[in-house]
Amino acid sequence: MQKRILSGMRPTGSLHIGHLSVIQNWVSLQKEYESYFTIVDWHALTTGYEDKLDFKKLIREIALDWLSVGIDPDKSTVFVQSHVKEHAELHLLFSMFTPLSWLERVPTYKDQIQQLGQSGKDLSTYGFLGYPLLQAADILVYKANAVPVGEDQLPHIELCREVARRFNYLFEPVFPEPKGLVGKVPLLPGVDGRKMSKSYNNAISLTASQEEIKSRVQQMITDPGRVRKDDPGNPEVCIVHKFHEIYTAEVADVQENCRGGKIGCVACKKHLAENLDKLLSPFRERRAYWEEPGRVEGVLKEGAERARATASETMKDVRNAMGL
Ligand code: TRP
């Protein structure tokens, strides 16, 4: 039987090119695996219940981002977490036998309280402690065999495996123990050299137009030791070069031309902007298709139906095993 994967993202705003490798990894996996990709709106509430998030808009944005990068609803099931109530039921049942200490020792729990707590967020809630348990329910309600995620999520996958093991031991062997599939994620800085993040205003959005790309590349800091364009440069200290390393096949030429003072920074930036534009232009075309009224809604509706069909089968096994 074809192996199954599930992954998800919180709908917290439109994506930038730093997210691209993760979604492109999903796009290649969807050919090989029976794939479920979910927009986890409940998870967004665990750290932002006071934010009055505009979920309708946020869900549409992230779904468009996924579809425009090449998530194919004929191959993959794309849906919103809160449309499939089975996730909540499984989370509740898991909560009955999951020791508090397991949740308290998940490393992201204390880290996030330290980081986000400083921004005045209230994280002393039941929902926030249960974040990884809800994630385990997201995964196990589909009996997924693998979960493509970033490295930061591995502690959550570990908890998921422990919960599956405990269920199987206490009741009946219903669940697989899913593996984390960590894809290669190139370390991409923002245009100012800090981490790329919408909140730092240093990101290149997936929807950036040619003009926006140009102006972002314009902002990138080059080798400050280079005054004239025929001065030898040092690509190692240049943000433009960091992007060339990821997006330019002939990066060796760029390095040589820079070191030899054979190319000016203006031309070097123009070259990068062209490559970024080539990268994003197929997404623009697909996005235009999916932006037509009703199309995203149709994908999410059908996705929820397909997801529910699988999830409700699992829940039958679960209720049976627990004697409900
Ligand atoms: N915690 C994940 C993140 O922040 C999002 C997520 C929720 C998820 N449920 C999931 C990822 C299930 C993979 C599988 O990125």
Ligand code: SF4
């Ligand atoms: Fe950076 Fe290119 Fe200028 Fe070299 S030539 S410093 S790599 S922008």
